[in-house]
Amino acid sequence: PDPISPAGRASDVHIATAYDDEQGLAQLMQRCEAITTEFENVPAGALATLAAQRPVAPAPTAVAIAQDRIAEKAHFATCARETGVGPAPYAVIEAEADLARVPDALLPGILKTARLGYDGKGQVRVDDRAALAAAWERLGRVPCVLEQRLALRDELSVIVARGADGAIVHFPVQRNLHRDGILAVTEVWPGNVPDALAQRAVAATHAIAVQLHYVGVLCVEFFIVDDGSADGALVVNEMAPRPHNSGHYTIDACDVSQFELQVRALAGLPLAAPRQHSAAVMLNLLGDLWWRDGQPVTPDWAGVLALPGIHLHLYGKQTARPGRKMGHLTVTAADPQSAIAAATVAAQRLGIAPWR
Numbered sequence: 622p623d624p625i626s627p628a629g630r631a632s633d634v635h636i637a638t639a640y641d642d643e644q645g646l647a648q649l650m651q652r653c654e655a656i657t658t659e660f661e662n663v664p665a666g667a668l669a670t671l672a673a674q675r676p677v678a679p680a681p682t683a684v685a686i687a688q689d690r691i692a693e694k695a696h697f698a699t700c701a702r703e704t705g706v707g708p709a710p711y712a713v714i715e716a717e718a719d720l721a722r723v724p725d726a727l728l729p730g731i732l733k734t735a736r737l738g739y740d741g742k743g744q745v746r747v748d749d750r751a752a753l754a755a756a757w758e759r760l761g762r763v764p765c766v767l768e769q770r771l772a773l774r775d776e777l778s779v780i781v782a783r784g785a786d787g788a789i790v791h792f793p794v795q796r797n798l799h800r801d802g803i804l805a806v807t808e809v810w811p812g813n814v815p816d817a818l819a820q821r822a823v824a825a826t827h828a829i830a831v832q833l834h835y836v837g838v839l840c841v842e843f844f845i846v847d848d849g850s851a852d853g854a855l856v857v858n859e860m861a862p863r864p865h866n867s868g869h870y871t872i873d874a875c876d877v878s879q880f881e882l883q884v885r886a887l888a889g890l891p892l893a894a895p896r897q898h899s900a901a902v903m904l905n906l907l908g909d910l911w912w913r914d915g916q917p918v919t920p921d922w923a924g925v926l927a928l929p930g931i932h933l934h935l936y937g938k939q940t941a942r943p944g945r946k947m948g949h950l951t952v953t954a955a956d957p958q959s960a961i962a963a964a965t966v967a968a969q970r971l972g973i974a975p976w977r
Contacts, residue, residue: 627937628659641667650674655887657837659863661687662737678785678836678887679862686833687862690735690766691715697857700832706825706855709844710769717762720754727769732756735764744802746770774853775845777814778807778867779826782838782882782892789827790882790894792875794819795867797842798976803907803944806976807867809874810900810957815852818845822855829860838883840865866905866946873932873951874901899930899953902964906948910971911941924970928963930954 622639629635634652638645640663649656655676658668665685671677686692694708701707712723714732732753734743745756747767757765776797783789794814798806814822826841833839840861848854868879877895885892910920925931935948950967954960961977968975 625939630937640664646670657883657887661862683833683835684862687860688736690733694766700828704825704828706821706857709771709856712767714757714767715764723767727767729770730767731770733766734760735766772847773844774847777822777843778840779822780838780840780865780868780879781826781830782886783830783835784886784892785836788892790892791823792868792871792895793897794822797867804866805905807870807903809870818852818855825857837886838864838879840868869949870901870903870951874899874953900957900960902952902960904950904964904968904973905946906950908941908945908947909943921970925967928967930963
């Protein structure tokens with residue numbers, strides 16, 4: 622609906638209406654041969670309307686599951702019977718009576734709204750039953766999921782692409798760092814994640830996609846939990862039915878990007894297995910970088926672009942706000958040490974907090 626949206630400014634045609642506007646959807650069906658989404662909060666009902674007339678991928682049913690944490694957790698639990706990788710212990714809270722039925726083992730925990738949670742929104746950390754009740758009240762008594770708070774070692778994500786013919790390929794497993802619920806850094810190179818752990822994450826992601834009959838690009842995020850073992854235990858956190866922020870590095874570090882694979886899946890073209898040709902560090906550029914001591918500033922793009930292996934992507938958003946994703950920076954190099962070194966200097970010049 623934004624008349625100056627980045628995608629609208631770049632596309633041949635921009636239908637500037639609400640996602641569920643009937644006339645807008647009719648125009649989209651008239652102009653398009655196939656339809657996808659890059660935002661998981663597009664109403665699944667609107668996608669279903671489109672799917673009645675045009676190929677839509679991912680399917681409205683898959684998007685609907687990703688939009689509802691209760692349905693998403695149930696799907697993960699079902700897939701865990703095959704792979705052994707499931708969600709964190711959780712309980713569904715839809716009515717006041719559910720609060721009393723919460724097992725003691727789930728506290729302390731994190732209460733999350735079942736719908737419209739994104740980049741850390743709609744989440745409250747709770748230590749005991751009193752805090753749980755108060756948090757549910759503060760969230761508006763909407764359906765929620767309470768997850769047991771786990772001792773986290775690390776965060777991973779896996780991006781797969783699946784075709785309508787069932788062919789499936791994946792990118793290397795990505796190691797992520799979040800700050801305040803927003804992705805801050807992604808690092809990807811061979812050996813950055815223990816092989817056994819990476820193989821389990823890929824297998825779990827494949828199962829999640831296959832059991833959804835998914836078509837298109839799908840990202841699944843995982844936690845590595847400290848269970849006393851050398852590598853730790855793998856827990857599935859959530860999925861995104863679209864190209865994902867943690868996969869933006871693929872534009873610059875792989876021979877096929879996640880966006881290329883999304884197009885191929887929609888067009889029914891072969892899904893070539895992507896190959897990473899450079900070690901990569903991706904830094905998210907949030908709106909905070911455009912402000913210092915309450916005053917607007919221009920980030921030091923020249924100082925950053927003077928570094929080797931820098932790929933700057935600014936999205937063209939008109940207003941910089943704290944926490945808003947304004948772009949990303951990918952640093953590529955022949956080896957991890959060089960990528961980390963250049964990314965560290967770039968972060969210093971932009972005012973991004975160190976992560977190592």
